[in-house]
Every structure is written in C-alpha cells, then in structure tokens.
Amino acid sequence: MIGGLFIYNHKGEVLISRVYRDDIGRNAVDAFRVNVIHARQQVRSPVTNIARTSFFHVKRSNIWLAAVTKQNVNAAMVFEFLYKMCDVMTAYFGKISEENIKNNFVLIYELLDEILDFGYPQNSETGALKTFITQTGIKSQSKEEQSQITSQVTGQIGWRREGIKYRRNELFLDVLESVNLLMSPQGQVLSAHVSGRVVMKSYLSGMPECKFGMNDKIVIDKQGKGGATEEAAGKSDLGGSGGGGGKQSIAIDDCTFHQCVRLSKFDAERSISFIPPDGECELMRYRTTKDIILPFRVIPLVREVGRTKLEVKVVIKSNFKPSLLAQKIEVRIPTPLNTSGVQVICMKGKAKYKASENAIVWKIKRMAGMKESQISAEIELLPTNDKKKWARPPISMNFEVPFAPSGLKVRYLKVFEPKLNYSDHDVIKWVRYIGRSGIYETRC
C-alpha cells in the first residue's frame, strides 16, 4: 500500500509531504529529489526503485507528484490513484501549479486525509468529497444534513446523494478520443491505436437509472442473431456524424468503467447501466486498434544535397468527409542538429523554424476533409567534424477533428426515474465527438 505522498515543485522543493506508514522515513523525500528530479540523466521511467523503496511519479506541468511505498503494490492502482488525485485537485482549485498548491495547502492535506487512509485509497469522487470538504467550512449544514452525508458516503451509492432536483433535466455526453500512429515513409502503418473516453455531465433529478448503448461489435452481432428489437433502430437524435461513414460496429479491445456502472450486468448481457453521479464523471475508457480512421496522411520527401544542404517537402492529406473541418493542425518537422539556416515556403497556414526545438513548425488553423496541402523547406547545414549521421526523427502532427476516429457511435442513452414523474423523452441530451492526435508520427 502507499506509504506516503510527496508533491515537489520543479526545483525539487517539497510542497506537500504526507506520510501514511512508518516504514517511510524522512530521507525518502530527499532520495526522490536526488535520484529523480535532480538526476543527471533524465529519468524516464515513472517507477523508480531507490534503496528498496518504490517511487511512482507523475508530472503535471512543473509539479511532481510522487507516491512512495516499501511494499509490493499494484502499480496500476497507484497511478490510477495519482491521476484521480490530480482530478480532485483540479476540481477544487483549477490548474495544478506551484502557486495554487501553496495557496490550498490546508485543503490538500484535508483531501489527502480523506482519500487515502493508512495508504489505502478511499472515496475519491469529487462530487461526494465536495459535500463535506469545502473551502468555506461546513458550518451551515444542519445535523441531519451531516448525518445524511455520513450515510451517503458509507452507503451503497456513495457517489450520489438523494433529493437532487433540477427544473430542466439535461445530459451531456462527450466522446473524446486520441489517435496514435506510427507510419513508415512509404505510408505503411506500423502501429496505430485509439484511446478514448466517454465523459458524461448530468443534471438529472432524483436517482435516475441510465442505460447507455453504442455500436459495440459484440452487442450488435448478438442482436443481429437475436432478431433485433426496438433498440436496433437507434435514436436519430443521438446518431453520430462519423467521418468514416459505412462502418456499423467497432471492436473494442478493452474498456474500464466508472464505479457507478453495474459490472455484473455488463459481464452478463454487456449492457451498460448505472446511476450517474451528479455533475461530471468519466463514464468509461476504452481502446481500439482495428479499423481506425486516420484523419491525416503525411507524405514526407527529404533530399540531402551535398554535405551542407537539405531539401524537405511534406504533403498532408485530410481523409474525412469534406463537410467536416479539422482544427489546430500543427506539423512538426525535425531539423538536423547542425542547421545553420532555414527557408520555408508553404501554401497554407504559417511555418516557422524554431531553433530552440530543432524543428520547423507548420500551423494551419482549419482544414476541410479530402484536401491536401504542402510545405517545402531548404535547410542549410554547418559542416561538423562529427561523422555521426543525422538520426532523422519522425515528423509529428497535432490536430483536432469533430468525429471519433475509432468509429464509435453512441446509439442511445436512456434515463428511467420511476419515483419522479419525468420520462426519457423529457431529458435533453447532447452528444459531441472530438478526435485529437496523440502521438501521430510519420517517419521520414
């Protein structure tokens, strides 16, 4: 189990130090600083073992969060906790920065007391936490309300309290995906996968029972065999406008759910039913590797002219419905380490040589589907006495597209609230698809 938790700033100064177990000594704080933060060689592994003590760290901008343990813990659990911890802190005071952490010093210790007990993670649901850990204090609440909190937090549905009332029952669904790609110079896909999240923001009264459906291949196939009922038709208002078009169902490699989802039901009939927490929650996370729609294709052309010159031409092609618009497109073309000057010509957007990053950065604000654009650059090189050849790092890309590259579609989300008299039709539902680039690289 987690023995302690430290938060450092970029200089390695300790901002927060909370030790849960006696086996973690004072020197553990310094050990991490010396061996990881100030290490001569950049430490790339998120888990570091120093003197039989394991340090798990995540970095948020300039802030290091490190969980320490001497036991053989489940590393995935520790990281899950650390990410959750980041979420909780963000929910409380916004961006995680040195200043914010210093300003919310007491709050963070209070949170740490609550979400981790003797090193075992506890309730980390922001909504629930906010009911009893507040920055203003909980004076205003009456005795009943306080006892209610206790029964809710310790009860079966810890993530939602009773008696919520909204005049307008509303529901927002975001399908957020990041697509990762590594492509050979010839255009062959070497590896590609999509990791996605379904984030739900609900403003629903009472204790609504929800049911969520998507074009999961297993479900679709089962229904196809079973002769399909009313659900097969789908809801037109929820239908996504995917770029890929024709694909009917997708194969999900693996997925995880929010704690509110009834896993037993998912295991038995693969249906996703749950009582959602009030406000925002991440309903599920998934990963797909098959039939990914690659929104952009990068075609590089690098030519070395003698020892002192390099010619680079890069073409990008958008590969989705012409009616859709991709945004925030950025292509990063690495330059050799002995570059002494660069001339760039591009038809669209802006391109600039950024010496500090050793790359040409080409930015395009918007681009419709089924288009192509081109950049060409002349790079001057300084002859060096080093005979090492340039390693030619891959060209990377960033973008945002309004569809899910995995092809996932939300088929329905039904809400039942038997006690209060509003039906599924009264709920206003919104669905949004956003596909972003993860590590999207093409070798050149």
Next chain:
Amino acid sequence: MPAVSKGDGMRGLAVFISDIRNCKSKEAEIKRINKELANIRSKFKGDKALDGYSKKKYVCKLLFIFLLGHDIDFGHMEAVNLLSSNKYTEKQIGYLFISVLVNSNSELIRLINNAIKNDLSSRNPTFMCLALHCIANVGSREMAEAFAGEIPRILVAGDTMDSVKQSAALCLLRLYKASPDLVLMGEWTSRVVHLLNDQHMGVVTAAISLITCLSSKNPDEFKTCVSLAVSRLSRIVSSASTDLQDYTYYFVPAPWLSCKLLRLLQCYPPPEDGAVKGRLVECLETILNKAQEPPKSKKVQHSNAKNAILFEAISLIIHYDSEPNLLVRACNQLGQFLQHRETNLRYLALESMCTLASSEFSHEAVKTHIETVINALKTERDVSVRQRAADLLYAMCDRSNAKQIVAEMLSYLETADYSIREEMVLKVAILAEKYAVDYSWYVDTILNLIRIAGDYVSEEVWYRVIQIVINRDDVQGYAAKTVFEALQAPACHENMVKVGGYILGEFGNLIAGDPRSSPLVQFNLLHSKFHLCSVPTRALLLSAYIKFINLFPETKATIQEVLRSDSQIRNSDVELQQRAVEYLKLSSIASTDVLATVLEEMPPFPERESSILAKLKKKKGPGAVSVELEDGKERGELNGGGDRGGDAAIAASNASTPSPSADLLGLRSAAPVSGATPSAGSLLVDVFSEAGPAATSAGVNDDGFLSALHAPEASDSPLVEGPGDSDSAPPTAASEDPAPPLPESDELLNKFVCKNNGVLFENQLLQIGIKSEYRQNLGRMYLFYGNKTSVQFVSFNTTVSCPGELQSQLNVQTKTVEPLVEGGAQVQQVINIECLTDFIDAPLLNIKFRYGGALQNISLKLPVTINKFFQPTEMAAADFFQRWKQLSQPQQEAQKIFKASHGMDTEVLKAKLLGLGTALLENVDPNPENYVCAGVIQTKAQQVGCLLRLEPNAQAQPGEQMYRLTLRSSKDTVSQRVCDLLAEQF
C-alpha cells in the same frame, strides 16, 4: 598578465548565462541552449567574416554550453583561429576552449600544435605562458611528442623570464608524468639542477617539483642537487621571517619550498661530504629547535606551516636513520604532539612514530611513550587515530614490553571498533607468538583472544596455535589442560571448539590422569558443543572422536554409539556422513595396532612463514609502508638474532624467508620421507584433510607426487631444459656469463647431504631456502628466493646447469621465475630432477638479478647428491651378511678412516644416517657400538644396492675419536662417492 578591462567583458555571454540561470526547468534550459546553438551556427556559417570579439564571445558560449553537459561538435576551427590572434583575451579564450574540448585524435591537432609552436617561439612571455599552460592541461602523448624537446630548452635558456620558467618547469613535470618515455634526459638535466640557485623563489619551487620527480627515476643524474638543496634549505631556515617578503607565510619563511626541499632530500641517502652533512644536520636541528619556540602567531595557518616543515624534517631524519641524536629528538618532539589537542597532529605523530619505532636508534626512545600511546588507544575519540595507536603499539613491541602491550591490546579488543578488530586480533596473535617467552603464556593469550573476539579470529590464527602446540612437546600438556578448562564455559566460540577438539584429540591423554578430566568427561564436554557447531567443525570433532578411540580404548563403546546414531551416520551432509561411516567401520574392524598406526599423533608441521603474517600483509595490501617497515624490522631482528637466544626460533618462524635458526624448531621436525608416516613432508595446510584415512592419503600423496612430476613435461609452460638449453634463457642473461661457483659452495653442499630442507645460501640481499623431496629416481626441489631488502630486484633470472658429463646423468627441469622480486617478497621455484644414472658432481645454480642498478651474479651448487636417491631397505642380520659377502670384490668396497669432527652422540649419528636415506639396521652388527645401514640407490638406468658400516671408537679421548667407514655396493663409483660424501658428515 594584462588586466582585463571592462570593455572586454562580453555582454552577450553574460546575458546568455543569466538566461540559463533563470530557466525554470530543464526543458526550458535545453530550449534556450538549442536556440543559442542555432544562432551560433548561423554566425559561424562562413559566408561573412566575424571579428575577433564576436568569435571570442561565441566560442565562450560554446564552452559554457559544453561545461553544462551538452555535446559540442563545431566551433573548433574558430577556436583555433583565435589562437593566432594578437589580443591576449582572445588567445586566452582560444587556449581555454582547446584545453577543455579538443581531444587528441582530432584532425585539428596539427593546426593547434603549429599555433602553440609560434607562441612558444615568440618573445612575449604571456603568450609563452599561455601555450605552456595549454600543453600541460592537455598533456596528451601527441603534445608530449611535439614539445618534449622544446620545453627543456626554454626552461634552461638564460634569457627566459622567471614566470615562463616556472610554467615550463611545471609543464615539463606534467609531460614527464604522463609519458616519461618521451621526455629524454640530456645536457639540460644538469642545468635544471642549477635552477635551485635561481634568485626567484617561484622558479625554485617549480623546479624542485620537477627535480624530485625526475630524480626519483634517475637518482644518479641529479646527485648534485643534494648539496644545492641543502644550501638552499639552510639559507631559508636560517633567514629571519621578514627576509623572504612575498614568500613568508604567516611568519614562516617559504614553507612550501622547505617541504619540497626536504622531500627531495628524501630521495637520496645522507650526503657523504662532511661539510654538506654538517650543514644539513644543522638545518634539521634548527627546525627542531624552532618547534620548541613559542608560536609567533595564534593563527592556525602559522602552526600548520611550521608543523608541515617539522614533519617533513622528521621524515627525512627517519629516512636517513643514521643520526641517533636527531632521531631521539624527533621522537621527543613527536611525543609532545601525542598529547596535543589537535587531532590531526596526534594522528601524524603516531604515524611518524610507527616508522621511528623501527629504527634501532630511536626504538628505545619511542618505548618511553608507551603509556601515552596506550592511553590514546583507550581514550581517543577518533577511530583513525586509535588505529594508528594500535599500529604504533605493534611497532614498538619487543621482548621487554610484549606482555604489557599484548595485555593492553587484549583488554582494548573488548571495546574496539569493529572496523579494526580483525587487524587487532592478527596483531595480538603475531606479537604473542613472536615474543612468547614461555608457550603457556602464548597459549593463554591466544585462547583469551578467541574468547574475547572469536568472530574476528581468522582460521590462520587457530591453525597457527595448533601448529605450535604440535611442534612443541613442552606445552602440549598445558595446552590440553587450558583448552579443557576453556571449553567448560557454557558458551564458547566455535573457534575455541575447533582448537579444543583438535588438541584434546591429539593430547587428551596428557590430562586424562586427573579424574576431573577423565577421558569420558573430555568426550562429553566436546560432544556437548557438537550440535551448536557448523559442519566443518563437526567434521573436525568427528576426527577428534576417532582419535579418542585410539587414545582411550575405554571410550570406544560410547563413541561408537554416537557415530552409529542416525544424526551422524545418516547425516544429510555428505562429508559428515562419510566420516561417521568410515570412522565407525575403522574402529570396529581395525585391530588396536592398526588403529594406533592410522591414528598416530600428528607429525610435526614443517616450518614455514607464519600464515598470520601473510594474512596481515594481505589485509594491508601490498606496498603499504607500514608493512614494509614491519618487515624490515623483523629482518633486522633476524640478522642480529644471535644474541636473542632460543627465542629466535619463534621469530624465525615469523620471517618471510626460512632462516638458519629455523632448524631449531622446524628442521628437527622435518621427518625423512618414508612410507610409514603418511603425510610427512607434504605441505598440507588444511588440518582436516589429514584426518582422512591414512592409507588413502598416503596413496594420494604418492600419485599426486608422481603425476605432478610428469606434468611439467606435458604442459607447454616455458621450461629451461637442462644444460644445453641455457642459450634459450632470456637475452638479458645471455650477455653476462654465469659467475664461477662460490668457494663455499662445496661446504654448503655437504650441509645438505643428510637433510632435505634448510637455508642454502644467504647474504645481505638474498636468502635462498630449500625444501626437497625424493622418491625413487625422481626428486623435486623447491627453492625459495627471499628478497631481504626493501627494494625490488629486477631482471631476476635463475638457471640450473649440469656441467660436464653430469648432463647425461641427471635430468633437471626448472620453471622460470618471475623477473621481478618485490622488496621483502619471496618467490618460489620448482626444480624437478630425474636421476638417470649415478653421478658425482652437483648441478650448478646460477642467479642473476639487478639490485639498484648493480648486477648481482651468484653461482651455487645445488645440493643434489647421489644419496638422495636412496631407498631404505630393511633386512635381517643373516640377509645382510650374505649380501655383504657377495660384494666382496675390492673395487666394490670403499673404506675411509677419519677423525671425528663432531662429538659421537648416538642419537645425532642415527639421525644423520637416517637422513642419508638408508635404513638403519638394528641388531645386525655384533658390536652394538657399530652402525649398519642398507639401501638401494634408484636411478633410471639401474638400481645400485648399497651396504654401509660405520665403526666409531667411542672410548677414545675426545679429539682423538676416529671412525672407520666401510661401504660396499654393486658399483664402484657409487661406493666411492657415497663414502666421500659421508666422511664429511661425522
């Protein structure tokens, strides 16, 4: 050096550095550096010329980036360009960049060397200094190749500025240290020495470092520096503190220079010239006097400087080791420091005293401080100082204070730091052994040692106790009694159990008379510890049990019961199980006679270097000063060992080389090789392995011996084969002919007719010990060459040759020895000998080596005589006389009548006749005064039977006692030779 004006400061560089320092994160820093690098690259692109200032600025930035830990792969050319600038600051930056960044295999090295050459030949002293500093900083081989000839010229040129001379001297020193082979000695060396007379103290200081380094390699070339150094030193020492102005440091005149001068003098022996020596002694006295004066300043720097000179002077006094007066004064001075409140001073004082203690002049003076040192050992807070105190106690120990020191060390051991315990234990063990007046004290001490610090007592220590107890009859009873009492403690250390098991197993019978320590009581006591011990100890105890069966037949039933129990006979450990099974069978099957033979008392151990001392040496590491000094001390004791009486035997056993006095203890016990005693003569260290069944062990020894003999022939190790091959010896030896054998070598040869082990030869430098064993017509000889000096022998080479017809009679094979013998070390050489047919002459052993440059050439006769190949033959009287008559032809008999040169002690005579290798036949001759022997000489070609009769006339007056020696053998030459050999022995 021209001052850097404000305008020369580089703003761009300052901005860049402050940018980097302000970076919030590593990533930001890298970004900033990448940006700067791109900027510099675009500036260095080459399409526009840069002025010197910006070139310097960018090169500086690159240097800074490099020092931050980033790779720099350009800008070298620009830096080289800067070298040819005429501005000091630009040149300086160029040199800085090059000394930091240019690696030796760069293509630019030619350009750089050219620039340096230009600067060296310029008349501008600052440029010359810059160039010299660069050469010294890079210090690569290439640099040395290019400039090793040039720099000495600059150094000794008359018109060179002082500052350049300083730099040149230090630069040359650096090059010499890096690649000594490239700095050639020449006529400049003599002129370098005269730099000691330079007006400028800085030049002298720099030059003296160089001279010290050079003269440690070639002392002869720089001999003249001694008198110069002495006069320089005396001028400094006698000067008032204000005379030297810039070179006076906190009222001490030129402390660094003084220290260096004293250190230089330590490279040489005391000056022979009386005047110089007198002056030096005067200087040293002045330094010692000054230490007594009240300090001129309370500042710590003042006393540090003063003490530095003082300690250096004391080292010099110790190095000379010839001025008793000075040595004693130094010792008294150090004695004062022993109580100083400064820890460092106490440490240094103890350390220096350690070396002083080994000098014969100051040994007594050091001993007067014993109380202080013991006090330091007990109360000192710093462990390193305590360690030194322990070292000093060890060094100052001699016969007079051994008991006190050992007792103090023992009592300190109880509270000693863990880090020094093992060393302390070894030291106590060595001292106890070395200065043991009576062995009961020794046994007590070691048993105490095991009791107090059992965990730190290494195997060697208790092996040694057992070796000594076995070799000394007079302590055996006492040892048995003591261990028996020690074992009665409820908890005793495993090492104690081992010693106890071994000693009771051997000598338990000596105390069995006392009802309190009756055999059964002894056994029960030992067995009560059995289950608490580790496997090796249990194995040892099992051997002790079987010995008990032999010693005390009444315990047989009990012990057999123990051996038969499941925990022994079915023990999961193979060794224990095997021992249990074999011992059980042995005890039940073998008759008491067989048992008595098999389980005979262990034969005395052959004498050898104390394993403890070897261990201590190993622990300290080779080349440790203190060890060498200790060695030296022991040797000193050995050489002057005559007046120390019988105890020299123990001292000798400690020495690293066998010595004549070793006979007292060792050779008396070196039993002749015979089949009856299973393992006599073999060098078994592990006492356990001797406990195995005797028959097998003898067999193994036999086979091992023979196979080992043949092994060298098959192996491809370089062998110097016999006589004809002496040309194949290393070429260094070929140039010098072997010296003729020493006149006394025949005498030496006779010494070894009746014994196999001992010291063959000894002089001031070298000691040669011999250990040999023979079996049938084969022999193996171990030669031990001991370097008695503290200087290493180089080109050490030995050859064995067989002159004349001996070539066809003996086959001698030697293994070559290492050409380097460290000071105080001992090397071993194995010689295998095969006797082809009978012979008269002895092979020649030639040893050549260089000691301090002088070639030593020694020839000796190897003590290989025909009688070594005797096989004893037992026979009854009738047999003997029948054979005697068969050999009745006149040429088969050789007879000699000669005067007895020694007394006619029966035992001595018997021992000699046995040592000859023949069997001594009792009850054969009708006259019991006469001695009759028989043996067969084994050669490869034939076997020669040999009968011997020695008739003394014991009744005659001493001085007129005569012997008649008659030899009959089947071969006339053999009779004659053996007769000649033997006649010299009585």
